[in-house]
């Protein structure tokens with residue numbers, strides 16, 4: 255993942271006319287902290303967890319990005335994800351560089367109190383390098399507004415002042431923003447509208463398959479259903495459901511558990527692999543990395559793919575899809591809605607003045623549409639695939655900031 259990211263970063267910088275030194279600086283995070291976090295478990299024992307925080311580059315502003323709690327977290331993955339955050343912030347023209355954090359753990363096997371102690375321990379461990387003007391964390395895979403609340407509380411105890419701007423994705427009563435919870439899915443919805451418009455297909459009646467029923471996938475299925483599209487497939491960790499006439503999304507949302515599982519309640523299921531190959535107009539991978547690879551890319555029937563997850567398609571598969579004329583809206587563009595509304599949350603915290611949901615949604619739409627058009631334009635005029643176009647649009651701001659500062 256890191257290696258593939260570095261390959262495209264290099265291509266993007268060279269195509270933009272930057273030299274080897276810039277590539278050398280931006281191919282790795284400028285800072286990577288590894289921490290060990292002792293946590294007292296409910297049974298009285300102590301378990302030591304490993305966590306990371308990567309800061310890619312802060313030339314354009316403080317670094318920004320989520321923290322994931324997942325058993326599969328690795329240092330390499332966190333580094334790649336921090337570079338992707340630079341790209342998302344660059345495409346949306348936010349005054350940030352990219353950051354990312356992760357802790358190797360399985361929240362599904364931990365109690366509420368154990369999770370609280372782990373969240374607070376992680377903040378204590380990284381407190382020296384984060385802060386509202388340095389590096390601003392947020393939710394990511396299996397972390398939520400409650401975890402952000404504990405982290406913010408811990409940080410305000412260490413710094414001895416109330417600091418809502420330290421972290422985003424907070425509950426509303428603690429300085430969260432309207433529209434943050436649904437932001438990624440709203441952004442993906444806007445990207446589906448733009449991509450379908452570019453191909454001349456109406457959203458009304460379009461067939462959509464969504465892989466993953468977590469924060470992004472479940473809200474997206476809801477918005478698509480409300481917009482009159484047909485959600486023909488959804489999936490979660492256990493499997494997938496399929497109905498060519500469109501699934502009853504409100505019913506499925508109702509029965510979903512807190513980690514997004516619902517397919518385990520049904521007998522007639524498909525596998526996640528089969529979901530990707532369904533007959534549909536738009537495929538939305540909204541789960542985890544490396545789902546569309548050289549092994550299955552040729553069997554994907556969708557003409558439009560909108561990546562709501564981070565890194566669902568490998569580089570090889572990206573090239574295969576591009577050659578077949580599939581329009582792929584890459585993750586660093588399609589899933590930028592989350593960090594855009596995080597930026598709005600941080601601005602509101604800094605001002606102490608809060609916006610309505612309508613204001614947030616309108617501003618989000620304007621930024622996402624501009625991002626899509628920038629990337630699409632580069633894709634058309636420079637004749638490059640959509641991923642390289644997104645990397646070019648995304649890395650430009652940080653590279654320019656680095657040059658103005660005289661670092662390279």
Ligand code: GLU
Pocket residue numbers: 318319320321342390391392393394395422564589590592593594596
């Ligand atoms: N974790 C989200 C992402 O990967 C959001 C980051 C943020 O809001 O800072 O884009």
